[in-house]
Amino acid sequence: MPAAVLIGAQWGDEGKGKATDLLGSRLDYVVKFNGGNNAGHTVVIGDEKYALHLLPSGILTPGVTPVIGNGVVVDVEVLFEELEGLEARSVDVSKLRISANAHLITQYHRTLDKVTERFLGKRQIGTTGRGIGPAYADKINRVGIRMQDLFDENILRQKVEGALDQKNHLLVKVYNRRAIGVDEVVDELLGYVERLRPMVTDTSLLLHRALDAGETVLFEGGQATMLDVDHGTYPFVTSSNATSGGAVTGSGIAPNRIDRVIAVVKAYTTRVGAGPFPTELFDEWGDFLTEQGHEFGTTTGRRRRTGWYDAPIARYASRINGVTDFVLTKLDVLTGIDRIPVAVAYDVDGQRFDEVPVSQSDFHHAKPIYEEFPGWTEDISGAREFSDLPANAQSYVRELEAMSGSRISAIGVGPGRDEIVTLHDLLG
Ligand code: GDP
Ligand code: IMO
Numbered sequence: 001m002p003a004a005v006l007i008g009a010q011w012g013d014e015g016k017g018k019a020t021d022l023l024g025s026r027l028d029y030v031v032k033f034n035g036g037n038n039a040g041h042t043v044v045i046g047d048e049k050y051a052l053h054l055l056p057s058g059i060l061t062p063g064v065t066p067v068i069g070n071g072v073v074v075d076v077e078v079l080f081e082e083l084e085g086l087e088a089r090s091v092d093v094s095k096l097r098i099s100a101n102a103h104l105i106t107q108y109h110r111t112l113d114k115v116t117e118r119f120l121g122k123r124q125i126g127t128t129g130r131g132i133g134p135a136y137a138d139k140i141n142r143v144g145i146r147m148q149d150l151f152d153e154n155i156l157r158q159k160v161e162g163a164l165d166q167k168n169h170l171l172v173k174v175y176n177r178r179a180i181g182v183d184e185v186v187d188e189l190l191g192y193v194e195r196l197r198p199m200v201t202d203t204s205l206l207l208h209r210a211l212d213a214g215e216t217v218l219f220e221g222g223q224a225t226m227l228d229v230d231h232g233t234y235p236f237v238t239s240s241n242a243t244s245g246g247a248v249t250g251s252g253i254a255p256n257r258i259d260r261v262i263a264v265v266k267a268y269t270t271r272v273g274a275g276p277f278p279t280e281l282f283d284e285w286g287d288f289l290t291e292q293g294h295e296f297g298t299t300t301g302r303r304r305r306t307g308w309y310d311a312p313i314a315r316y317a318s319r320i321n322g323v324t325d326f327v328l329t330k331l332d333v334l335t336g337i338d339r340i341p342v343a344v345a346y347d348v349d350g351q352r353f354d355e356v357p358v359s360q361s362d363f364h365h366a367k368p369i370y371e372e373f374p375g376w377t378e379d380i381s382g383a384r385e386f387s388d389l390p391a392n393a394q395s396y397v398r399e400l401e402a403m404s405g406s407r408i409s410a411i412g413v414g415p416g417r418d419e420i421v422t423l424h425d426l427l428g
């Protein structure tokens with residue numbers, strides 16, 4: 001089973017890093033195909049905790065070749081910092097390969113991210129401030145800088161000049177900031193060239209050859225379905241395709257080569273930043289989920305908004321991504337709740353919606369219609385077989401499965417690498 005895509009089903013932070021790590025030893029390549037250092041994946045291995053932002057989580061598994069695909073936006077300064085952090089902890093990072101077509105995040109993208117957010121006022125997205133949106137905007141606007149541009153100083157200078165020409169007008173005249181000098185940017189970027197040279201390559205060709213040779217490739221999505229620029233809660237989204245289709249365009253691998261689509265979904269829901277969230281809780285249950293689930297962002301440290309499981313969103317994720325298997329995470333966090341509410345549909349101004357409404361106004365007005373399921377009090381972190389779970393936890397999982405559009409193949413019962421119940425082989 002050579003190619004699988006792994007994506008988030010909700011608004012991010014579902015535990016994708018842990019799920020990738022879990023498959024690690026069976027993989028030859030792990031490919032990041034979208035986003036940049038806005039991602040934050042926590043992987044816990046024994047007593048060691050790793051926080052990855054730009055690098056694919058597979059970098060932690062010896063033998064795996066980590067790949068940054070063309071769909072990613074790369075802040076090279078962050079890349080080097082992250083690599084050095086891992087090297088200091090004896091992780092072998094020498095196999096990393098980066099697409100020559102990946103776009104760069106430069107200092108003017110970071111600046112623009114911050115100033116545009118400030119100007120949006122109460123319409124703010126609550127971005128991570130990493131320059132993600134402005135870098136993708138330049139890519140679509142055809143004024144982006146790609147990895148391969150670094151290797152031709154003339155081209156690099158021309159492209160930076162072209163990009164800054166526009167942006168300096170904006171920075172100075174609209175945002176009242178200082179102009180950014182071409183040399184400043186070019187010199188910084190040229191300083192990276194020698195170190196990057198061995199890493200930058202045609203990753204599409206590399207992955208095609210790997211698949212032809214029968215090797216196993218996992219495409220690991222950053223962000224999640226509801227943050228996807230096309231299918232998420234636009235404009236409260238990130239600027240890339242975080243859904244399974246993004247794995248194709250973001251890596252240069254054709255859709256007919258993909259065998260499995262694994263979606264990671266939390267047993268409840270969280271969201272960081274602004275935007276609609278029908279099951280959001282503002283009462284003590286919200287605090288309970290935040291505290292029990294340690295729901296604070298890996299990237300920005302922000303408190304995550306919390307709410308109950310939303311079945312229409314899981315069904316939507318199943319449909320948009322073609323999910324073959326769900327990994328249900330953080331079931332352990334629900335331990336101790338007497339009756340667990342699950343949104344089964346929405347009420348929109350008196351009308352019932354069983355599916356996520358296409359109209360943003362309807363979605364903003366959606367009130368969850370809940371069904372409640374009996375909870376459990378036993379510690380489930382030691383469960384490794386489905387039958388180890390208390391009867392009520394088993395039926396909670398089966399109810400979610402029936403509502404969510406695809407089978408649940410693994411269940412997270414704690415942050416540790418081995419804290420997992422497996423029902424079906426995710427790669428089999
Ligand atoms: P990602 O962005 O999807 O990789 O997820 P994050 O790493 O941002 O957030 C998920 C958090 O939940 C991390 O701190 C994980 O260590 C933790 N985690 C993952 N799976 C489980 C689980 O099954 N139970 C518990 N309690 N924590 C988990
Ligand atoms: P992982 O991969 C949760 C959110 C931000 C903001 C919006 C746009 O860890 O699941 P951006 O900086 O991307 O332009 O911000 O998207 N966001 C995430 N939320 N998990 C993430 O990544 C996220 N990456 C971006 O909070 O609302």
Ligand code: MG
Pocket residue numbers: 012013014039040041042298
């Ligand atoms: Mg995260």
